[in-house]
Amino acid sequence: MSLDSSQQASAIPERAYAIGLPIAVGVAVLAVWQIGVAVSGISPVILPAPSDIVLSFNGITGELLKQGWATGSEALLAFVLSCALGLAAALVLSSSTIAFEAFYPNLVVFQIIPKIALAPLFTFWLGIAAPSRLTYAVFISFFPVALSTMTGLARADANALRLCQAIGASRWQTFFSVKVPYSLPYFFSGAKIAATMSVIGIVIGEFISANEGLGYYILRAQSYGQTARIFAALVLLCALGLLLYVLPVQAERVMRKWWRG
């Protein structure tokens, strides 16, 4: 009895801590920001107070949502494409040892290149419309998915591989019934990176060339000195990034359920 009640008593505050503490920190930062702006008298063009940002949503929410939809739909498409292409590339390049050894180091090198610097090239190659932004976003999101899935495929449980050998499994049977399932956690860790990268990719694309989207909106607000609106667009971008991130997280939960029952 006493054990039960003490466990319950400690369980509730623990959860409250886990959720409450980060929220408290966030609120504290906003409060310091709000008070700091008020006390210092800094110009709202340089740094608007949080209250200014909230107020700035007034009248522009409709437009922000429209721009958010443009960015979000492109980012979602980029995310889905990069997951599909990354997975497909990983499967193909891991299907033979030669292909793996030939491509894996190259992919690692490509992953290291600061790909932001390549963004202007894409407008050069593909024009200034959506296909250019989309290709660029897929280009930068694809690598984490492909690389981490390839890593996972190469790291399948050694005992399980020996079992496959013992029961006479073919290369393909071993690949699909053991290596691919064992690589799924790796795929999802790549997909989570891709979820954030695809939003970044689209926004960078919009910075370079666009006539809609949140990246475009931020540049326009900047040119008018509407700093609060930039922050309002940033709030929406954060929400968008979170929404997209939830997709691989939820998919991974489904996978873990399948894995562990």
Place this chain on the structure above:
Amino acid sequence: MDGYIRAENVRKIYQSGKDAVEAVSGVSFVANKGEFIAILGPSGCGKSTLLMMCGGLEQITSGKISIDGTAVTGPRPNVGVMFQDSTLLPWKTVLENILFPVKIQKRPMAEYRARAEELIEMVGLHGFADKKPHQLSGGMRQRVAICRALVTDPDILLMDEPFSALDAMTRDEMNDALLDIWDRYPKTGLFVTHSIREAVYLADRVLVMTRRPATVVADIRVPFGRPRDPSVGGLAEFNDLCNELRGMIEHKRTPLRSERTGKAA
């Protein structure tokens, strides 16, 4: 049948760069059909390598292993293998894990499903067919691995220290379970272990291996029949045999040490 499994002067050399390690040096033995043979030796004496070569899972450097008159060149469908680790696929249920070889070997699923269910009952896993491996204890997982090795009804069962990762009590239980299985489904078995008591308790013959040279130094017949009762372990004869085997392993160790110090000096 005599000489069902036959190893003749089998050697295994691992080459890594310029270094060559002789893991198995010149092992010969004969296993008759229906015999349960324990390969006993200290860790690192090459007994697992020998077993894997019998299963066609390791290349033989020189010498020859044959089963039923044909040379072993790779894995065979009539050989079941058990490893130290249960090696269950975590996303498959108990039943699916047991049927994994059936699926891979494209055997008729319906037929083997009934057999798998029978095996599940026999090893005492009633009601666990739909559980996933992480819901089972270590002993239960190893029981599933036994079922998986037996599901295709192989003629030969190769066991590589299958119970060495289990706690002592579970291990005793598994030994009894294996004796039961052997009475119901007689097979030819090679069982690698470093436990002297386990070897004597389970086997009809014990092959004693030493570390250097990594070869079989004795082939001892165990004088207990089957079905074998757990009370065998209390017999004076049982303990005498264990002591004799221990003497062999230790006797072979002593000259090894002096040889080493001799070299160092």
